[in-house]
Amino acid sequence: MTTKWIATPKRTKEILDAHGFSFKKSLGQNFIIDANILNNIIQKAGIDKQTGAVEIGPGIGALTEQLAVHADKVTAYEIDQRLLSILKETLTPYDNIQIIHQDILEADVSDMVKSCFKPGQPIHLVANLPYYITTPILMKLLHDDLPVTSFTVMIQKEVAERMAAGPNSKRYGSLSIAVQYYTRAEVIMNVPKRVFMPPPNVDSSVLKLTRRESPPVQVIDEDFFFDIVQACFAQRRKTLRNNLIRHFKASADNQTISDGLKQARIDEKRRAESLTMEEFAFLANTFYRIIETGT
Structure with a gap:
């Protein structure tokens, strides 16, 4: 691993200082500064040159860059206008990335997938999600029945455990049922606070949700x-x-x-x-x- 990657403490600080960027707490911005963690996530997500990748909240492009190296094409949604010019600069070496300036909660992701990726191409969503809005984002994506094979997301550890929980556990609840109705849920790794800038106040985990072909139960309504x-x-x-x-x-x-x-x-x-x-x-x-x- 060389020091060229965005996902290092030094490079991240250089980029932020060069653009006078300040973090917005309201957007839950915590950038990953460890490329090894990102590569591990990408490997577990099943990303390769035959697959397309969708990202939410690319920040300054740390995960986006690694996705571009491993995937056929990457489309990323970024809501923060201030980051667009930074992303244009940091991701210049890659010609397989598309950045969409839009709130993911208002986006027609299904239509984007159909227009931006090859017909029948396996699509994986990989993201470091803003922790304050994780559940609304994932539930929207699951309800929208996207042509996406899996969702591999960095989220708050407690929320990941709730989504993957089984019966007779304190984490098990309506959220567990809602998520597992649509997907198979698995916590695949825990991530220390020190790999973020700035470090979040909560512990983090990577949750992989693999889309089911059909729900595991039949319901009338x-x-x-x-x-x-x-x-x-x-x-x-x-x-x-x-x-x-x-x-x-x-x-x-x-x-x-x-x-x-x-x-x-x-x-x-x-x-x-x-x-x-x-x-x-x-x-x-x-x-x-x-x-x-x-x-």
Whole structure:
């Protein structure tokens, strides 16, 4: 590894000083200054010259540069206008990078993938996401059903653990179910604070989400399913029955809730964290029939 890479403390500081750049806390800017970490992420993401890469928040181009070296083409979304001229300079040696100045939450990523990459080309999203907005970004990307094979993202360690958590653990919740409905989730590495400039206040992990061809459970209505899951976790210490009574107070009486749980063959005294996704699906389908169709 040579010292030419952007992702070194010295080079990063030189770039920032040359442009008089100051970090914006509101944008969650923490730049990676270790190229070995980036290469490890890229390897685990499955990036090679046959694949396309999408990045969110390239900053001064540290990860973008490594993606350009390993991928066929890279498209990166950057919201901070101040970084555009820096990226144009730092990424000059590479002709396979496209920078889009847009908020990822407002972007039509699916349309971009279709227009910017080769038909049928495997596409991987790789990003060091702003920690304050990780969940909205990932949930938008998952709901949009993008033609993307996997998402490999650096995020807050606690959030990564929640997204990958299984039943009967304190991290397991509605977010775990939502993410794992669309993907297979795995925490692939933890990353120390010292590889960032400036160091974040929280610990970081890299989470890999591999898109499922189809959800692992069949539900009658997806929105209803996710509503039921959220309702069951609304107050973690309460039983399923109590949480569902609260959720359905306008449309079902207490006895209907008890009967529904019995019909779903789930003990009403259980708590949400003990249910598998399959049990949540059966529960949601049972209550959909009872509440929505009256059967």
